[in-house]
Amino acid sequence: MQVYCTKQHANNGSNRFCTQCGEPLPLAVGQVIDNRYQIIRQLGQGGFGRTYLAEDKNQFHQTCVLKEFAPQVKEPQDLQKAKELFEREANVLKKLQHPQIPRFHTSLQVKLGNKDFFLLVQDYVDGDDYSQLLEQRQSHGKTFSEEEVTTLLRQILPVLSYIHSLDVVHRDISPDNLILRSSDHLPMLIDFGGVKQLPASQGFWFTKLAGNHTLLGKKGYAPEEQLRQGKVYLNSDLYSLAVTILVLLTGKEPQKLYDSYQGLWYWGKEINVSPQLEAVLKKMLAYKPSDRYQTAEQILKNLPLLTATKPPTTHLTKLKTMIVAPGRQRANALVSKFHNKTQAVAKSIPLPVWIRPFAVSLGGTALVVLTGAGTWAVVNAVIRSVTSITIPSISLPEIPQLPNPLGQPVSDKGTKDNTQIISRRQQLEIPEVFFIKMVDELFYTSKPELKGRSLTSKAEDTALRNEWYDVASNFLDKLEQANLSTATRQKLGNYRSQDYEIWRRQARAGQLGNYTISQLNKDTNEKFDRLFPGQQRGKLNQQTFGQIWYAIAADQVSKLKSSN
Incomplete structure (x- = not known):
């Protein structure tokens, strides 16, 4: 082989x-x-x-x-x-x-x-990194909003405060080293390797975390003292975080946002934010380390309040059991708070009356409930015609949006219990972002008259919420019938056209025995059609139905490779 x-x-x-x-x-x-x-x-x-x-x-x-x-x-x-x-x-x-x-x-x-x-x-962190999330936004002509990046700062700065308290400098903060965790929608800081490739004559790759003489960091994201002199300070990370924020806001790489000749960022031209956030970012991006904020806590104190632009509606999100809702309009904010001294600086948001009796406990110790804030989602077009499944163009999922039927409290009579759906989804290890997109599409396709209308927690939407739950349950039945492997279910939502090209190359190289790519298409189509009859394969939504097609094909390829 x-x-x-x-x-x-x-x-x-x-x-x-x-x-x-x-x-x-x-x-x-x-x-x-x-x-x-x-x-x-x-x-x-x-x-x-x-x-x-x-x-x-x-x-x-x-x-x-x-x-x-x-x-x-x-x-x-x-x-x-x-x-x-x-x-x-x-x-x-x-x-x-x-x-x-x-x-x-x-x-x-x-x-x-x-x-x-x-x-x-x-x-393992289940989620998408922020470069993938930005890519998805840009495919729809959007980038991150000021409210969203402000929320990101509030959620990730306490993490930097923690590692800096241990004299650890990350040195490589960028969108691809921040992952939005699917289970609770908090940003995760990953890759503490500070990886560098040595000259070929030295013969190996290595990581180096200590000392101030190692040239590490991505060009455009790392400050001058780090790239040119190999020196790092605690606020070198703060500089890189500010560049990350600018990239998420504008959708442009750092080199497009900075005049290297003048040594100036394109404020007001490429970068448009409120005066208060601009002042914070400018200080984080100061050329001299001595002119920057010295600690993450200082930045948190100066960040603009989220309520200054639009008061959000709060609702409950439970750790590790939350599944996100139908609808794709971005949430204004997600503000989280843990029982952890490094997160004590996080701002709290008043809870609405219906949340107050709720609490989540773990091992006898109360765990602080995540509270999120956001506008009700407006549903986008139900089914998009995209490229053929034979040469797919798969996009990454957007940031999960709030609020949602599964995240809403079961308070009114007649509302079905959603805990069984949550449990089944988790047992099958289906990524929740994909799951919600798929159920959304099935639900709104069956009810085109609801296009542009979101589901609320009001009593008049009880019947619609119950129908959404039924669609979710039926979809889980379909996936169980598909008998997909755990690995392929875990990857749902993350298949891309490159996967298909790899299978094509493997078939040509004889790695699948006498099996051809045409036979793979035929067998996958037959199984897919049994699960979802009537779907036009040339027009499958690549973020939903197309992902299932890929998963079926991936399982078939895996079986062939193991038998050869």
Whole structure:
């Protein structure tokens, strides 16, 4: 069996490095590492190696992330240095105990073939990073609003305050290192590797977290002292966070927002925000570190109040059980508060009367209820005609929106209990963002007269909410009938056209035996048609029905590869 590096060089399946360019080759799906962690799929790739979604067989098949470091070394001293740097990052990650930072499990050194590999094991965060969310917004001609980025600042600055209190500087804050967690819609700060690729003569990738002489950070996001001098301060992270905010607001890369000759940002031209937020961002972006805010707490005190623009309507969101609602209009704000001293600076929002009796407990200790604020969602066009399924153009899901039938309290008589739907969705491990999009489409397609009308928690909408629940339950029935594997269900909402192209290449290379891409299309279409008869495959919504088509195809490819 042949495997391919990112440059599409063909290699023997037993190789761990590309014989042509030296790039580490991916671990095989199904491969078990350290007799414990079974690879489900690859999540991403960077200069250090790759990250994988894996199943921990010793922890009730819980999913986790394996972060790979692949040192290509020949000299013993180089291998020893790689080990030291790897352990240094692992030791830093062990110290970080925060609900918005993936929990560190362990570090591993394993021998695959005749090469040593280092791996970090961390919690898996189900969600999309902010670069993906921005990409989705831009596909609809939108970017993030001022209210949304202000909320993001309020939610992520306490995390920076926490890591800075431990003298840890992230050094690589950017949209792709912030993930919007699906379970509670809080931003997660990821990738503390500070990864850098050394010159080829030194022979390996490594991470380095300590010391002020390492040149790390993304161009445009990192401040001058970091990129040019290799020096970092606590407020170097604050600079990078401000650039991230500008990118989310404008949808443009930092280089398009900054006049490098004059040393000025294009305020008022490319960047249009309220005077108060502009003043905060300008101070975060000061050229001299001494002119910036020195701590995250100082920024939080100066941020504009969300209620200054439009008073939001609050409602309850339960941790880890919330499923987001029909409707796609962006929420004005999501303000969260944990029982954690590093988050004490977060602003509280008055609760409406119906929320006050509610509380969520865990292990006998009260957990602070997440409170979100947002306008009722306005439903967009029901079904969009997009590209053919044979050459799909798949977009990433938008930020989940509030409020929703499943997140609303069951207070009026006649409203069905939604807890069973929540439980079934979680047991099947279906990403909630995809689930809501799919149920939305099915529901509003069946009721085109409701186009542009959102469901409320009022008594007059009880019947409609119950119908929405019925649609959700029937859809779960369909997915159970499909008998999809756990891995393909987990990936729903994240399939792209690249997946199909990979299958096409594998079929051409004979990796699927005598099975052709045409046969894959035929078999997938037949199974899809049994589940959803009457759907025009050439016009499938790529964010909903198209994802199911992909999942069916992915399972078929996986079965073929395992049999060859």
